[in-house]
Every structure is written in C-alpha cells, then in structure tokens.
Amino acid sequence: MEVVDSGIxxxxxxxGAGLAVGLAAIGTGLAQARIGxxxxxxxxEKPEALGPIILLxxxxxxxxxxxxxxxxxxxxxxx
Amino acid sequence: MNVPMLPVQIVGLxxxxxxxxxxxxxxxxxxxxxxxxxxxxxxxxxxxxxETLRQQEQLGVLVARIDGLLKTLGDRTSTEPSAGDGAxxxxxxxxxxxxxxxVQALVxxxxxxxxxxxxxxxxxxxxxxxxxxIPASAHRPENMTVGALVSRAHVGILDLIGRRVVDLTAGRAxxxxxxxxAATRAMLIVFPAEFAADIEGVLGREDVSRLRLPAxxxxxxxxxxxxxxxxxxxxxxxxxxxxETALGELxxxxxxxxxxxxxxxxxxxxxxxxxxxxxxxDTTFVLAGWVPETEYQRVRDMLTDEVGETLYIEPLRMTxxxxxxxxxxxxxxxxxxxxxxLVSLLTLPRYGHIDPTRLxxxxxxxxxxxxxxxxxxGALLIVLSLFLRRKLRKGVARDVVVVLAMGAGWAIVFGxxxxxxxGTLGEEIGLHPLWFDxxxxxxxxxxxxxxxxxxxxxxxxxxxxxxxxxxRDRSRSHLLERGGMLLGLVSLFFIVAVxxxxxxxxxxxxxxxxxxxxxxxxxxxxxxxxxxxGPIEFIGLVGNVLxxxxxxxxxxxxxxxxKVANDVAxxxxxxxxxxxxxxxxxxxxxxxxxxxxxxxxxxxxxxEFFRKFYEGGGRPYRPFRSTIE
Numbered sequence: 001m002e003v004v005d006s007g008i009x010x011x012x013x014x015x016g017a018g019l020a021v022g023l024a025a026i027g028t029g030l031a032q033a034r035i036g037x038x039x040x041x042x043x044x045e046k047p048e049a050l051g052p053i054i055l056l057x058x059x060x061x062x063x064x065x066x067x068x069x070x071x072x073x074x075x076x077x078x079x
Numbered sequence: 080m081n082v083p084m085l086p087v088q089i090v091g092l093x094x095x096x097x098x099x100x101x102x103x104x105x106x107x108x109x110x111x112x113x114x115x116x117x118x119x120x121x122x123x124x125x126x127x128x129x130e131t132l133r134q135q136e137q138l139g140v141l142v143a144r145i146d147g148l149l150k151t152l153g154d155r156t157s158t159e160p161s162a163g164d165g166a167x168x169x170x171x172x173x174x175x176x177x178x179x180x181x182v183q184a185l186v187x188x189x190x191x192x193x194x195x196x197x198x199x200x201x202x203x204x205x206x207x208x209x210x211x212x213i214p215a216s217a218h219r220p221e222n223m224t225v226g227a228l229v230s231r232a233h234v235g236i237l238d239l240i241g242r243r244v245v246d247l248t249a250g251r252a253x254x255x256x257x258x259x260x261a262a263t264r265a266m267l268i269v270f271p272a273e274f275a276a277d278i279e280g281v282l283g284r285e286d287v288s289r290l291r292l293p294a295x296x297x298x299x300x301x302x303x304x305x306x307x308x309x310x311x312x313x314x315x316x317x318x319x320x321x322x323e324t325a326l327g328e329l330x331x332x333x334x335x336x337x338x339x340x341x342x343x344x345x346x347x348x349x350x351x352x353x354x355x356x357x358x359x360x361d362t363t364f365v366l367a368g369w370v371p372e373t374e375y376q377r378v379r380d381m382l383t384d385e386v387g388e389t390l391y392i393e394p395l396r397m398t399x400x401x402x403x404x405x406x407x408x409x410x411x412x413x414x415x416x417x418x419x420x421l422v423s424l425l426t427l428p429r430y431g432h433i434d435p436t437r438l439x440x441x442x443x444x445x446x447x448x449x450x451x452x453x454x455x456x457g458a459l460l461i462v463l464s465l466f467l468r469r470k471l472r473k474g475v476a477r478d479v480v481v482v483l484a485m486g487a488g489w490a491i492v493f494g495x496x497x498x499x500x501x502g503t504l505g506e507e508i509g510l511h512p513l514w515f516d517x518x519x520x521x522x523x524x525x526x527x528x529x530x531x532x533x534x535x536x537x538x539x540x541x542x543x544x545x546x547x548x549x550x551r552d553r554s555r556s557h558l559l560e561r562g563g564m565l566l567g568l569v570s571l572f573f574i575v576a577v578x579x580x581x582x583x584x585x586x587x588x589x590x591x592x593x594x595x596x597x598x599x600x601x602x603x604x605x606x607x608x609x610x611x612x613g614p615i616e617f618i619g620l621v622g623n624v625l626x627x628x629x630x631x632x633x634x635x636x637x638x639x640x641x642k643v644a645n646d647v648a649x650x651x652x653x654x655x656x657x658x659x660x661x662x663x664x665x666x667x668x669x670x671x672x673x674x675x676x677x678x679x680x681x682x683x684x685x686x687e688f689f690r691k692f693y694e695g696g697g698r699p700y701r702p703f704r705s706t707i708e
Contacts, residue, residue: 051424051685058682061629062622068632069527069625076524 013078017071024067031060080434082408083372086395090365095386102385106378107704110406111368114358122358122365138348144175145341151182152330171340178333189322196315202292203308209265209301212257217269217300224300225268226290236285237266243281248274346706353703369406405430407697415440417478425685427697443680448489450634450676455501456669457490502641518638526631534627541691548692559604564620567597623687629679640668
C-alpha cells in the first residue's frame with residue numbers, strides 16, 4: 001500500500017510554534033498589565049522609583065522570550 | 080568609578096559659625112551629614128538663634144511673594160548681575176514692596192473685568208430675543224420698560240400680569256408678549272415711570288423675575304440696552320488688553336530681577352537650613368561630613384586661611400560603619416558620563432563597590448546596535464538624537480538621547496554586517512551583508528547562537544565581577560553562590576560544546592562533574608533550603624542567558640516589519656500610495672526602533688547583568704554649595 005504524505009506535519013509544527021509564542025505573550029501581557037498599572041501609580045507618587053519600576057515591568061518579558069526560544073527550536077529542529 | 084571620600088570633623092567657635100558656613104559654601108565640596116547620623120560625635124543639635132530664625136522667616140515670606148509675582152508676570156532666566164547677600168535682601172524687600180501693590184491692583188481689576196466679560200454674553204442673547212417685540216412707546220423718555228422671559232408652560236401668568244398692569248396704570252401701560260422660541264415666551268411692559276414700584280410689586284407677587292442687567296448699564300428699552308451692552312463688552316476687551324500691556328511692561332522691567340532675587344534668597348535659606356545638621360556645646364559648634372580625598376587639602380587651607388587657628392579640622396578614621404554611610408560620587412570619562420544617569424535610575428552603587436557605568440557604556444550601545452542592526456534606521460536615529468540633544472539641557476532626557484545616538488552608531492555598524500537598509504531595501508540597491516543576512520531562514524540559527532553567545536559572555540563577566548566583589552567583601556555566602564554559578568555555567572558551556580562536537584567527547588565527564596559541583600556550591604550558599612533552591616537558581620541562571628535571545632527576537636520583528644513596509648509598497652498598484660504606506664510603516668518601525676532596543680538593553684543590564692555583582696543603595700554625594708552659578 002502506498003503511503004501518501006497528508007502534509008499535516010508542517011502545519012502542526014507551525015501551529016505549535018505559534019502557540020509557544022502566543023500563549024507566552026498572553027502570559028507576559030497579563031503580568032505586565034498588572035505590574036504596569038501598579039507601577040504607574042507608584043511613579044505618580046514617587047517619580048524617583050522609575051528605574052525599579054522599569055525593571056519590574058520588564059521581568060515577565062522573559063516568558064515570551066522563552067516562548068520564542070521554544071518556537072525557534074520547534075521550527076528549526078522539527079521542520 | 081567611585082570617587083574616594085574622606086570622613087572629616089570640623090570644630091570651631093560659635094562666633095565663627097557664619098564665616099565657616101560661608102567658606103564651606105565657597106569650597107563647594109563638603110557633604111555635610113546630619114548630626115543624628117553620626118552618633119560618635121557627642122554634641123547636642125545646634126539650636127538656631129533668634130536672629131537667624133527671624134531672618135529665615137523673613138526670607139521665606141519674601142521668596143513666597145516673589146514666587147507669586149513671578150507666577151503673575153512670568154518667570155524668566157535672569158541676566159541681572161549678582162549683588163551681595165545683604166544688599167540683595169534690602170533691594171528685594173524694597174522692590175517687592177514697590178511692585179506688589181501695583182501688580183495686585185492690575186490683577187484684581189483684570190479678574191473682575193474677565194468675570195464681567197464672561198457674564199455679559201448671557202444678557203446679550205436674552206436682549207436679542209426681546210428685540211422683535213419692542214413697541215414705539217418704549218423710546219419715549221417718560222416711559223420705563225421692563226422685560227421678562229417665562230417658560231411657555233406658565234404662559235397663563237403672563238396674561239394675568241398683563242391684565243393687572245393695565246388695570247393698575249389705567250390703560251397707560253403697554254404689554255406685548257411673543258414666543259421667542261419653542262420653549263420661551265417673552266413679555267415687555269412699557270409704562271410711565273411713576274408706576275415703577277407698583278409694577279415691580281405685581282411681578283414680585285406672581286414670582287416672575289424681570290430681566291435685570293448690570294447696574295452700570297443703566298435702564299432702557301432692549302435695543303438701547305443691547306447697544307450699551309456691546310459697547311461695554313468692547314470697552315472691557317480694550318481695558319483688558321491695556322492691563323495685559325501694563326503687566327507685560329512690568330514683567331519686562333522686573334522679572335529678571337525677581338528671578339535673580341529668588342535664587343539668591345532661596346540659596347540663603349538653604350544655607351541657613353544646613354545649620355540644623357550641626358552640633359554644639361556652650362561655646363563651640365561641630366559638624367561631620369565628607370570631602371573627596373583630592374579636595375581635602377584645599378578645604379583645609381581655605382578654612383585655615385580665612386578662619387584662623389581657632390578652627391579644628393581633622394580626617395576621621397574610615398570604619399566599616401562609616402564606609403556604609405559614605406556618599407557616592409561617580410566619576411567617569413566623558414563618553415561614559417551619560418550612562419551614569421541610567422545607572423542612578425536604578426540605584427547608585429554603594430561606596431567602595433563596582434561602578435558599572437563604563438561596562439554599561441560599552442555593552443548597552445552594542446546591544447542596541449545588534450537589536451536594530453539597520454543602516455537606514457540608525458542614520459535617521461543619529462540625526463534625530465543630535466537634533467534633540469541641541470534642544471535639551473542637562474538631565475536624564477539629554478543623557479538618554481546621547482545613549483540613543485551611540486546605539487544608533489552601532490546600529491549602522493551592524494546594519495552593514497547584516498546587510499540591512501530600511502529592512503530588505505538594502506538588498507534591492509546592492510547592499511550585501513558583510514557577516515550574514517539575519518532575516519533569511521537559513522541564518523536564523525546563527526542569529527540565535529550569536530545572541531546566546533553574547534548572553535553567555537555578559538553573564539559570565541557579571542559573575543566574575545561578582546566573585547571579585549565577594550572576595551573583596553570576604554562574603555562566604557556570595558563567594559559560594561557566585562562561584563557555584565560560574566562553575567556550573569562554564570561547565571554547561573563545555574557540555575553544549577561537546578554535544579555539538581566542538582570539543583572532544585572526553586571532556587563530557589569532567590564538564591558534568593563541574594556542573595554538579597557548581598550546583599552543590601550554589602545550593603550550599605542558601606543553607607538547608609539549597610537542596611531545592613540550588614537547582615532552581617541554576618535553572619534561573621540558564622534562563623538569564625536565554626533572555627539574551629531577545630536580541631535576536633526583537634531584531635527579527637523589526638526586520639520583518641520593515642520587510643512588510645517594502646512589500647506592501649511594491650504590492651500597491653499606485654506608486655504614490657505605495658510610497659506613503661511604506662513611509663508610514665517605516666515611521667512606526669522607527670519609533671519602535673528608538674524605544675524597544677533601549678528598554679530591552681536596559682533590562683538586560685538591570686535584571687540579568689547587574690544582579691550578578693551589583694551592590695546598590697549608595698547615598699548620593701550632595702556637597703554644600705551655592706545654587707547660584
């Protein structure tokens with residue numbers, strides 16, 4: 001019997017990579033929304049806290065970068 | 080680097096207090112500590128004498144008045160020559176006494192005219208509604224005219240009033256009513272002046288408010304009143320402009336002087352305020368502070384020359400407690416100086432610890448350049464930042480603009496390496512990558528590896544610095560933590576290199592052993608919790624290295640947005656529309672290119688790099704000096 005490549009594999013890889021970045025980005029967005037709104041309140045009262053607030057807002061970005069790393073691995077190793 | 084500081088103590092006679100204050104202010108390099116911060120000095124806090132307190136109060140009132148005047152007249156930079164403190168105080172007092180009543184009168188008149196001008200248009204619209212129903216009898220001199228506007232829902236009242244008025248005046252009054260709009264009915268009553276009180280009574284009893292205009296307009300039929308009203312509004316506008324001219328002339332004559340006085344007087348207030356940091360005995364005063372080591376001899380000479388032998392100044396021993404309190408002054412070469420603001424934005428380094436400004440001055444623009452990596456965007460950002468640099472005075476914003484210009488310079492360098500000019504446009508005009516084309520699928524791995532290598536180098540450098548700090552501080556826990564991290568991380572690099580056949584297989588076992596020892600050392604710095612936390616901390620460290628993948632990720636996002644701009648321009652049928660769309664998308668990308676690489680480079684320093692070695696929490700060095708340039 002002849003096996004026919006359905007072509008679904010590359011599509012699933014692409015979806016997997018998209019989910020890796022997309023879900024991580026949603027997580028980062030939710031975290032940054034909370035930290036950002038609280039941080040804006042702090043800066044309004046205490047402008048000298050700008051540096052630590054930038055730092056706090058930037059911390060969750062690691063999630064999306066790790067998502068990007070996973071997506072890149074999925075595409076490069078699986079594709 | 081941190082400027083070396085010397086703790087000093089100055090003791091003198093109370094009689095010399097103000098002279099010493101004057102000399103220290105001119106020396107402009109002594110950071111004075113609060114007495115409460117120096118428990119080793121046994122003296123009571125200096126109580127200000129009555130004369131100083133009275134002077135402080137007077138100065139405060141005068142500065143508040145000058146502030147009020149400047150708020151009205153407009154602040155401006157002073158070009159007036161400086162006067163001596165005493166002369167300035169007298170001149171400021173006399174000047175304010177002369178100017179204040181004049182400005183207050185003008186401002187008060189202006190406020191009342193503005194309030195009147197705001198209210199008059201309401202009467203104008205009402206009078207216009209009455210114009211169509213004015214009878215000829217309204218212009219006879221013996222007659223008076225009263226107008227009233229009533230909601231059409233209460234129109235019956237108007238009829239009732241009309242009948243009563245006619246009865247009251249025995250038919251000598253004329254009453255005209257008419258609808259002026261969908262909701263309002265207007266009524267005019269024209270009657271001989273002798274019935275004025277009676278008519279007022281009728282209107283009052285029926286609770287109808289007659290139309291009353293401001294008293295200064297007088298009385299008369301609506302058309303005459305409208306004329307008077309318009310004339311009044313025009314007069315007010317002219318008077319307001321005359322007042323503004325007068326205030327402008329006063330501002331021209333006084334603002335510069337006022338600003339100068341305020342600066343001098345505020346400086347005087349601040350100089351007196353510092354006295355509360357001093358200590359005293361019955362006959363002497365004492366202060367403790369800090370002087371940069373290089374300035375000590377100069378300060379000593381100045382005090383000895385001007386005050387004499389009755390003053391005693393001595394350097395104190397730098398104990399560990401004093402070292403903790405030492406103020407921090409950063410001193411870096413000119414190209415690195417703008418980065419001091421970025422370091423301070425987080426927190427100043429503690430005295431005697433590593434100042435990362437120079438490292439940041441090297442790495443941050445390089446990271447920015449690697450992320451942006453585009454000749455076109457880099458060139459535009461350089462032009463933009465040089466323009467902004469000329470507009471901005473000293474401050475964090477100006478420093479950030481300089482940093483942006485440096486980063487844009489590196490973006491041009493990496494633009495040539497990646498062969499990018501406004502994304503893929505460079506390729507179209509023959510710009511080929513000197514290193515690799517990061518946007519092509521086959522080079523994505525190279526880009527990721529480049530980012531990871533940069534991260535590995537940066538983090539390793541941070542850990543080496545951290546290890547150096549731990550050795551200098553003789554901190555066992557930091558030594559174990561950072562040493563363990565460094566050993567584990569380097570071992571991991573070896574494992575990866577062996578796994579991809581860069582290094583011989585025989586190195587795998589020692590590398591794995593090194594990794595395990597590193598994690599154990601890291602865990603041992605955390606006590607018994609280290610059994611769990613050690614491996615978790617190490618995974619966090621690997622996450623720190625992976626975090627540098629943002630250099631690749633954000634760079635790729637920028638390239639693809641530029642590519643979209645170019646492709647859309649090509650896909651649109653009309654050339655002009657295509658160019659406009661491309662310019663708009665490129666403009667968006669340029670804005671993102673200014674912000675995103677800056678924020679992310681900053682974050683890589685603050686979160687990933689600094690955490691490996693940075694000891695923050697330093698107190699800023701604030702020398703006692705005059706604020707007058």
